[in-house]
Amino acid sequence: MTVIADAIIVALLLLGGGFVLIGSWGLVRLPSTMERLHGPTKATTLGLGALLVASVVYFQAKLGIWTAHELLISLFLFITAPISANMIAKVHLHRVRIGAISEPESIAGPPPRASDDSDWATFEAPAHHTPASTANT
Amino acid sequence: MITVALHVAAGCVALALLLNGWRLLRGPALGDRIVALDTMVINAIALIVLIGMIGGNDTYFEAALLLAMVGFISTIAYCKFVLRGDIVE
Numbered sequence: 762m763t764v765i766a767d768a769i770i771v772a773l774l775l776l777g778g779g780f781v782l783i784g785s786w787g788l789v790r791l792p793s794t795m796e797r798l799h800g801p802t803k804a805t806t807l808g809l810g811a812l813l814v815a816s817v818v819y820f821q822a823k824l825g826i827w828t829a830h831e832l833l834i835s836l837f838l839f840i841t842a843p844i845s846a847n848m849i850a851k852v853h854l855h856r857v858r859i860g861a862i863s864e865p866e867s868i869a870g871p872p873p874r875a876s877d878d879s880d881w882a883t884f885e886a887p888a889h890h891t892p893a894s895t896a897n898t
Numbered sequence: 899m900i901t902v903a904l905h906v907a908a909g910c911v912a913l914a915l916l917l918n919g920w921r922l923l924r925g926p927a928l929g930d931r932i933v934a935l936d937t938m939v940i941n942a943i944a945l946i947v948l949i950g951m952i953g954g955n956d957t958y959f960e961a962a963l964l965l966a967m968v969g970f971i972s973t974i975a976y977c978k979f980v981l982r983g984d985i986v987e
Binding site: 779851 | 899900903904906907908909910911913914915917918920921926927928929930932933934936937940941943944947948950951954956959960962963966967970973974977978980981
């Protein structure tokens with residue numbers, strides 16, 4: 762039984778450490794900012810998730826303590842990671858649009874235009890009579 | 899066997915932190931620096947969890963949870979400041 766637990770812990774630790782390293786390597790190697798956003802998501806979900814599950818199994822198998830804090834951290838990160846990625850992408854798109862930075866050549870190319878004569882919601886003021894509107898009517 | 903795996907994983911995370919620091923110092927766009935800081939917080943959480951396992955002490959997880967919250971709030975505040983020039987409007 763302990764051999765199986767040991768094998769599970771070692772496999773999860775190596776998986777987690779490897780994916781954390783891959784995420785940061787992607788952050789260094791990928792050519793453009795929008796692509797660099799993609800690398801660290803692996804470190805957040807699979808890398809840190811595997812390390813936290815390894816820690817749960819480790820404390821259960823070695824010390825007989827049942828800890829659930831790790832799952833709490835994991836849940837919190839899974840909820841917040843998309844929000845922060847969305848905000849960072851927003852910052853980058855706005856700075857490209859006002860000409861503060863020039864986008865280098867990338868495999869994915871520039872983000873597509875919105876259809877018709879409208880623009881992406883992040884560039885437009887909220888329409889009147891919607892809850893997001895800040896106009897003083 | 900577990901001790902070796904723990905130290906290998908800690909070495910991987912430390913190397914990842916160095917790579918993030920390189921991107922933080924060099925990153926041409928502001929978005930790159932925010933991504934690098936966000937990833938550094940994630941890797942610091944991973945390192946704290948690993949140190950807790952190496953020491954056999956489960957008190958470190960409070961610090962990891964707090965760091966997860968503070969890192970998220972600081973990323974959002976930084977983005978908000980760049981976007982709007984103000985954090986709480």
